[in-house]
Amino acid sequence: MRTEFERNPEIHALAETLWRTFIQRDDLYARQLDDGRYCCVRKALTEKHLLAHLKGGITLGAYVLDTDSRARFAVIDADDDHQLARLADMRLSLAREGVPSYLEASRRGGHLWFFFDEPISGKTARSFGKSILKSVDLNDIELFPKQDKLGDGPGSLIRLPFGVHRKDGQRYGFVTIRGEALASTYAGQIRVMASPRVVDKAAIEKVINWNQVPKREPVLVKVDVNGEALSVQIKRSMRVLDFVGEYVELAPNGRGLCPFHDDHNASFSVNTEKNYWHCFSGCGGGSLIDFWIKLKDVDFKDAVGELAKMLLIE
Numbered sequence: 001m002r003t004e005f006e007r008n009p010e011i012h013a014l015a016e017t018l019w020r021t022f023i024q025r026d027d028l029y030a031r032q033l034d035d036g037r038y039c040c041v042r043k044a045l046t047e048k049h050l051l052a053h054l055k056g057g058i059t060l061g062a063y064v065l066d067t068d069s070r071a072r073f074a075v076i077d078a079d080d081d082h083q084l085a086r087l088a089d090m091r092l093s094l095a096r097e098g099v100p101s102y103l104e105a106s107r108r109g110g111h112l113w114f115f116f117d118e119p120i121s122g123k124t125a126r127s128f129g130k131s132i133l134k135s136v137d138l139n140d141i142e143l144f145p146k147q148d149k150l151g152d153g154p155g156s157l158i159r160l161p162f163g164v165h166r167k168d169g170q171r172y173g174f175v176t177i178r179g180e181a182l183a184s185t186y187a188g189q190i191r192v193m194a195s196p197r198v199v200d201k202a203a204i205e206k207v208i209n210w211n212q213v214p215k216r217e218p219v220l221v222k223v224d225v226n227g228e229a230l231s232v233q234i235k236r237s238m239r240v241l242d243f244v245g246e247y248v249e250l251a252p253n254g255r256g257l258c259p260f261h262d263d264h265n266a267s268f269s270v271n272t273e274k275n276y277w278h279c280f281s282g283c284g285g286g287s288l289i290d291f292w293i294k295l296k297d298v299d300f301k302d303a304v305g306e307l308a309k310m311l312l313i314e
């Protein structure tokens with residue numbers, strides 16, 4: 001099948017389909033090097049490149065985010081057979097939930113593709129992918145897009161399907177849930193990918209919500225302390241760790257995801273010895289009153305009033 005595209009009279013239509021389904025931007029492109037890595041070429045992508053990709057002369061990478069940091073697909077990259085088997089196993093149950101996926105073989109493992117009915121933010125695409133990985137207990141696995149939002153560069157990319165892997169000279173196709181080729185020829189597979197079944201908005205939302213921790217109603221105990229300024233009484237009534245722990249999921253070492261910024265690194269921390277909280281990403285820190293001011297977006301006076309009602313006996 002290596003030379004399948006050379007003689008195919010439909011190759012222009014196939015290249016166009018490949019473009020429509022997989023290409024997010026045409027102001028630059030990525031080319032795979034012989035060692036399997038990619039380099040970014042800061043020149044316009046044209047049909048010529050896609051034709052060469054199909055014919056095997058070059059191999060392109062597909063950037064996952066467009067220039068507005070939106071994705072039309074997400075891909076889980078299983079590196080080994082164990083991960084691949086887990087992903088293959090889950091496809092049927094995902095499909096039953098309205099989440100169709102396409103499994104593409106690879107040099108090692110495989111790529112599981114999810115297509116969306118319209119472009120969604122990189123952040124939403126990642127929440128969707130992370131939720132799926134969490135549900136199958138696979139964490140140490142690559143998810144594309146790798147960024148919520150583009151920084152300076154063009155972001156993450158994945159091998160554009162149907163090309164020749166530069167490292168082993170092989171092409172890899174898509175397989176069905178039963179593990180058979182999606183179509184008997186690569187051209188046939190590309191035609192299927194012209195209009196892949198998509199994950200719609202409702203299904204995306206459903207998947208993201210699978211692993212949401214149900215919001216707990218804080219349980220606070222009122223304390224009888226008298227004779228001091230209200231703010232001092234409030235600070236004495238409860239440890240910062242216990243108060244903040246009602247609102248933020250904290251690990252035993254006092255660290256957790258900061259509720260004040262889009263945190264993926266557990267930047268939030270409570271110092272139990274000195275009794276204050278702090279965000280290492282610059283959201284500030286302080287007493288439980290400072291926490292309440294920031295959490296509820298109120299001023300000091302209102303915060304003291306609200307906390308006194310919550311924590312102190314009249």
Ligand SMILES: [Zn+2]
Nearest residue numbers: 258261279283
């Ligand atoms: Zn923060």
